[in-house]
Amino acid sequence: MSNEMNGAEAMVRMLEAHGVSHIFGLCGDTTLPFYDAMLRLDHNITHVLTRDERCATYMADGFSRVTGRPGVAEGPSGGGATYILPGLIEASESSYAVLGITTDISVSSYGKYPLTEVDQDALMRPLTKWNTVIKQAQHIPRMVRTAFKAMTTGRSGAAHLGLPYDIQYDQVDPSDIWADPKHQNYPAYPQAPEPGAAEEALDAILSAKKPLIICGGGVVIAGAMEELSRFATRLDIPVATSISGQGSLAETNSQCLGVVGSNGGTDQTWEMMEAADLVVFMGCRAGSTTTSRWEAPAPGTRIVHFDNDPMVIGANYRTEVGVVGDLRLALAEVNVVLDKRGQGAATFGGAKAIADIKSRKFERFNMLAESNEAPIRPERVINTLMKVLPPDATIVSDPGTSCPYFSAYYQLQRPGRYFITNRAHGALGYSLSASLGAWYGRPASKTVALMGDGSFGFTVGELETVCRSRAPITFVVFSNANFGWIKASQFADKDARYYNVDFNRTDHAQIAAAYGVKSWRVEDAADLDRVMREAVAHDGPTLVDVVCQALEESSAPVRRWMG
Numbered sequence: 245m246s247n248e249m250n251g252a253e254a255m256v257r258m259l260e261a262h263g264v265s266h267i268f269g270l271c272g273d274t275t276l277p278f279y280d281a282m283l284r285l286d287h288n289i290t291h292v293l294t295r296d297e298r299c300a301t302y303m304a305d306g307f308s309r310v311t312g313r314p315g316v317a318e319g320p321s322g323g324g325a326t327y328i329l330p331g332l333i334e335a336s337e338s339s340y341a342v343l344g345i346t347t348d349i350s351v352s353s354y355g356k357y358p359l360t361e362v363d364q365d366a367l368m369r370p371l372t373k374w375n376t377v378i379k380q381a382q383h384i385p386r387m388v389r390t391a392f393k394a395m396t397t398g399r400s401g402a403a404h405l406g407l408p409y410d411i412q413y414d415q416v417d418p419s420d421i422w423a424d425p426k427h428q429n430y431p432a433y434p435q436a437p438e439p440g441a442a443e444e445a446l447d448a449i450l451s452a453k454k455p456l457i458i459c460g461g462g463v464v465i466a467g468a469m470e471e472l473s474r475f476a477t478r479l480d481i482p483v484a485t486s487i488s489g490q491g492s493l494a495e496t497n498s499q500c501l502g503v504v505g506s507n508g509g510t511d512q513t514w515e516m517m518e519a520a521d522l523v524v525f526m527g528c529r530a531g532s533t534t535t536s537r538w539e540a541p542a543p544g545t546r547i548v549h550f551d552n553d554p555m556v557i558g559a560n561y562r563t564e565v566g567v568v569g570d571l572r573l574a575l576a577e578v579n580v581v582l583d584k585r586g587q588g589a590a591t592f593g594g595a596k597a598i599a600d601i602k603s604r605k606f607e608r609f610n611m612l613a614e615s616n617e618a619p620i621r622p623e624r625v626i627n628t629l630m631k632v633l634p635p636d637a638t639i640v641s642d643p644g645t646s647c648p649y650f651s652a653y654y655q656l657q658r659p660g661r662y663f664i665t666n667r668a669h670g671a672l673g674y675s676l677s678a679s680l681g682a683w684y685g686r687p688a689s690k691t692v693a694l695m696g697d698g699s700f701g702f703t704v705g706e707l708e709t710v711c712r713s714r715a716p717i718t719f720v721v722f723s724n725a726n727f728g729w730i731k732a733s734q735f736a737d738k739d740a741r742y743y744n745v746d747f748n749r750t751d752h753a754q755i756a757a758a759y760g761v762k763s764w765r766v767e768d769a770a771d772l773d774r775v776m777r778e779a780v781a782h783d784g785p786t787l788v789d790v791v792c793q794a795l796e797e798s799s800a801p802v803r804r805w806m807g
């Protein structure tokens with residue numbers, strides 16, 4: 245490195261030092277020096293130009309979820325900073341490491357009413373795990389290190405760095421360009437639970453008659469899948485998941501009950517929630533969806549809680565044993581204790597009970613999944629995807645129409661992060677963008693994005709980015725010409741008094757084709773299998789617009805609508 249280095253170059257070099265391979269972002273006035281440094285310097289970072297900063301952050305989020313490395317998004321000052329917000333709050337609440345970099349007006353013009361002035365520090369503070377607007381160029385290396393440290397340690401989350409225009413031109417000492425390689429991945433510096441905690445938790449579990457493990461997203465984030473499988477199998481304990489926890493076990497694993505709760509759970513899986521005399525929450529915050537607004541576990545049920553964040557333990561339920569630490573290390577410790585005791589013969593009959601529940605659940609599903617009704621039933625779409633997609637496909641869903649059906653019925657064949665959805669804040673328009681980030685992070689996996697037509701309208705412009713990236717993603721639009729979740733809620737909660745939830749029917753296949761996406765519109769269920777196979781096999785972006793049954797007319801696996 246030469247002895248001369250400005251702030252913009254220092255930012256590029258610091259990202260490179262932290263192993264960043266991709267940046268998703270959008271150009272702006274305040275970003276000129278940073279883009280110039282990206283162009284002139286020799287580095288291995290791919291910059292993906294997006295059409296909207298919100299989508300850039302969703303791409304960074306999808307990238308982070310499949311790679312276990314921090315995702316990076318950037319945007320300009322003013323409107324760019326406000327647009328980058330939605331992705332940062334989703335990542336932080338879902339415990340994924342995403343760095344938002346927003347360039348800013350010059351420090352020298354603060355308070356002089358320049359164009360695009362906004363207090364980025366105040367704006368980002370409540371929504372990120374760590375955040376600062378850098379005030380001096382020589383602080384850049386240290387602040388980047390701190391951001392990566394915050395994102396990757398403890399409960400992972402989002403960070404924000406503001407990079408003012410003028411300091412991008414100021415000098416930085418090249419000798420300060422260094423990084424701790426541990427912060428290239430997360431969880432970094434995982435901490436084991438205190439001695440005796442794992443043993444105490446195990447004693448509590450073994451003293452129960454009908455224990456149930458409920459996994460949240462934390463199991464996959466920690467990479468604890470193998471240790472969990474070993475533990476659950478040797479004691480034959482049933483394992484349920486939240487939607488975010490899908491992938492904690494393969495759903496074809498005989499110990500895996502599947503999703504429980506008010507969204508994606510079914511009456512059949514709920515039986516096990518109600519019957520459990522001890523519930524083990526594992527990397528799961530026991531929030532409103534998984535517990536069906538705290539309906540179960542019922543008060544008085546014994547609770548054991550494993551999490552790397554001590555704040556969530558005892559937040560919603562009185563906890564008998566809390567185990568604070570990295571889940572992979574905690575479960576490894578539990579397995580060591582079982583090894584020492586020579587315990588591990590099947591005890592709790594989980595696999596047999598699960599087989600019975602699943603056979604009843606799928607009996608009903610299979611009937612609907614074979615239906616030739618028009619409009620096409622969402623169950624038919626999920627069933628077709630299950631037949632057509634390879635076991636290692638990455639599926640990204642918006643939280644709308646597709647999510648409850650997918651979470652209830654699709655059987656993920658591998659443990660790990662193969663299903664992605666934005667459960668923390670449930671913003672529409674997520675999957676179209678996040679799927680591109682996921683593809684960049686894991687290009688060998690077939691990537692599929694599921695969304696309603698409401699979601700499609702949020703971020704359709706990113707189809708141009710997908711085409712420019714030549715990403716062979718298959719988009720499936722569940723088209724019912726309304727904001728389905730709200731319409732179904734008006735049907736269930738407001739005696740079908742519909743108000744302002746319907747919009748015009750659009751031909752999404754034609755829109756996608758205009759962007760350069762190979763597309764199909766399917767109205768007849770008999771065509772679905774053939775079209776989906778063609779779309780998945782095509783070596784380029786594809787979109788299947790499925791004219792499907794509206795949520796309020798269906799039997800979606802959402803508990804409050806089923807009563």
